[in-house]
Amino acid sequence: MTKTQIFKFGGASVKDASAVKNLAEILRNRLRKNMVIVVSAMGKTTNALEKLLELRMKEEDISSNSTILKNYHLEICKDLFPADHTIFSKLDNYFLQLEKLLVNPITKDNYDEYYDRVVAFGELISSRIVMEYLCEIGLVSVWQDAREFISTNSDFRFAKINWEKTRLNCQKNLKSILDQFPVVTQGFIGADPQGRTTTLGREGSDFTAAILATSLDAGSVTIWKDVPGVLNADPKLFEDTQLFDELDYQQAAQMTFYGASVIHPKTIKPLANSGIPLFVKSFLKPEAAGTKIFQLGKQNPIPTIVLKQNQILVTFRVTDFTFIEEEQIHTIYEQLNALKLRVNFLQTSAISVSIIIDQQLFKLEQLVNSLKNKFIIRYNEGLELLTVLHPDRKDFSDLNPGYEILLEQSTRNTVQFVRRKE
Numbered sequence: 026m027t028k029t030q031i032f033k034f035g036g037a038s039v040k041d042a043s044a045v046k047n048l049a050e051i052l053r054n055r056l057r058k059n060m061v062i063v064v065s066a067m068g069k070t071t072n073a074l075e076k077l078l079e080l081r082m083k084e085e086d087i088s089s090n091s092t093i094l095k096n097y098h099l100e101i102c103k104d105l106f107p108a109d110h111t112i113f114s115k116l117d118n119y120f121l122q123l124e125k126l127l128v129n130p131i132t133k134d135n136y137d138e139y140y141d142r143v144v145a146f147g148e149l150i151s152s153r154i155v156m157e158y159l160c161e162i163g164l165v166s167v168w169q170d171a172r173e174f175i176s177t178n179s180d181f182r183f184a185k186i187n188w189e190k191t192r193l194n195c196q197k198n199l200k201s202i203l204d205q206f207p208v209v210t211q212g213f214i215g216a217d218p219q220g221r222t223t224t225l226g227r228e229g230s231d232f233t234a235a236i237l238a239t240s241l242d243a244g245s246v247t248i249w250k251d252v253p254g255v256l257n258a259d260p261k262l263f264e265d266t267q268l269f270d271e272l273d274y275q276q277a278a279q280m281t282f283y284g285a286s287v288i289h290p291k292t293i294k295p296l297a298n299s300g301i302p303l304f305v306k307s308f309l310k311p312e313a314a315g316t317k318i319f320q321l322g323k324q325n326p327i328p329t330i331v332l333k334q335n336q337i338l339v340t341f342r343v344t345d346f347t348f349i350e351e352e353q354i355h356t357i358y359e360q361l362n363a364l365k366l367r368v369n370f371l372q373t374s375a376i377s378v379s380i381i382i383d384q385q386l387f388k389l390e391q392l393v394n395s396l397k398n399k400f401i402i403r404y405n406e407g408l409e410l411l412t413v414l415h416p417d418r419k420d421f422s423d424l425n426p427g428y429e430i431l432l433e434q435s436t437r438n439t440v441q442f443v444r445r446k447e
């Protein structure tokens with residue numbers, strides 16, 4: 026029997042009606058049973074849902090934002106379906122549920138749990154529209170709720186996968202459906218042991234594709250993007266980029282660690298552990314080969330630029346005349362771990378530790394409050410972390426015109442700059 030294939034379509038590939046039609050065209054000659062189609066929320070829907078939560082928290086009126094979001098989906102459906110199609114009542118129902126959920130007060134204490142319940146609607150709605158449209162044009166597929174097989178813990182917004190349980194669910198429940206039909210499901214969402222909705226971290230749908238692939242012993246994963254594949258820099262930010270035809274798992278993982286947002290950073294590891302190849306292909310040119318990521322066994326040495334935006338530099342200085350030692354670093358890292366904050370860059374001096382972390386709601390405040398009795402803490406927001414992998418020269422000043430460099434660090438294989446627009 027042929028192995029399961031996983032296709033993942035992100036927000037850009039379902040951002041409007043013609044994008045959904047394009048997705049269906051890609052699937053026309055490729056869709057078959059034993060295939061899972063993982064879908065993200067349409068366009069910028071997750072941001073719009075985050076905005077609803079923000080307004081609700083400030084006790085401001087959400088009705089106009091909610092109407093805009095509903096109309097956005099409605100317009101897409103009007104273009105895809107006949108007026109009497111059941112999708113319209115389903116859409117009404119989803120938005121009724123969403124508005125009902127947003128009646129409850131949202132506070133700092135229940136924010137994370139509400140966040141997951143609210144933002145999940147993006148993926149639930151988009152996957153429903155995609156499945157109904159595929160059926161409408163004769164590409165029969167079934168819709169499955171990812172929360173029935175993606176099992177996580179209760180770390181809302183950054184839920185960790187229960188791999189054993191997820192595998193069991195997939196093997197027991199999903200495989201038998203896949204034996205008969207292709208399945209359309211949601212990226213990004215899961216459920217905790219109490220059945221409460223969880224999410225896997227922003228942009229987590231690529232990770233869902235990898236989780237399903239390993240849990241179903243799939244043959245391959247293909248993520249469909251608005252770029253030809255993995256390039257040696259983000260083409261939206263840099264000119265003259267080069268496409269990688271092939272990449273080793275390790276090199277791709279390294280790029281995602283530094284912030285190459287084309288693939289979610291958690292995606293590569295499970296695939297590498299199971300030896301499942303990952304294809305990154307263009308939904309605009311589906312016949313083109315794209316990039317194949319697998320056990321290539323060698324690094325591609327072309328210089329690669331990775332830019333991470335919305336970064337915060339936090340500097341911890343000792344309060345007495347001691348020096349920075351293991352104990353202080355341990356204290357800081359313990360707190361970062363408790364807050365689930367990842368360090369993107371670290372520099373120590375005799376009396377201070379400087380770290381770069383992602384900008385995240387409430388987290389900086391929590392970090393500062395928890396350590397302010399032990400250190401003098403200073404921070405700078407709105408920074409960028411620029412990394413050059415496999416640098417072929419020493420002088421990168423042409424990369425940073427109009428920027429003030431706050432920190433710089435280099436090894437034989439990487440050069441990094443923490444910078445701020447002047």
Ligand SMILES: Nc1ncnc2c1ncn2[C@@H]1O[C@H](COP(=O)(O)OP(=O)(O)O)[C@@H](O)[C@H]1O
Pocket residue numbers: 034035036037038065228249250251252254255256257258259260261284285286287288
């Ligand atoms: N090294 C890179 N190669 C290709 N694209 C990159 C790279 N780094 C960042 N990107 C960006 O990643 C985007 C695609 O990823 P993303 O927007 O997350 O897709 P989706 O949300 O549709 O899954 C591209 O439009 C591009 O701007």
Ligand SMILES: N[C@@H](CC(=O)OP(=O)(O)O)C(=O)O
Pocket residue numbers: 034035036037065066071072147212213226227228229230231
């Ligand atoms: N919709 C979620 C999950 C996701 O992965 O989206 P995308 O595949 O469009 O990056 C987000 O925007 O975070």
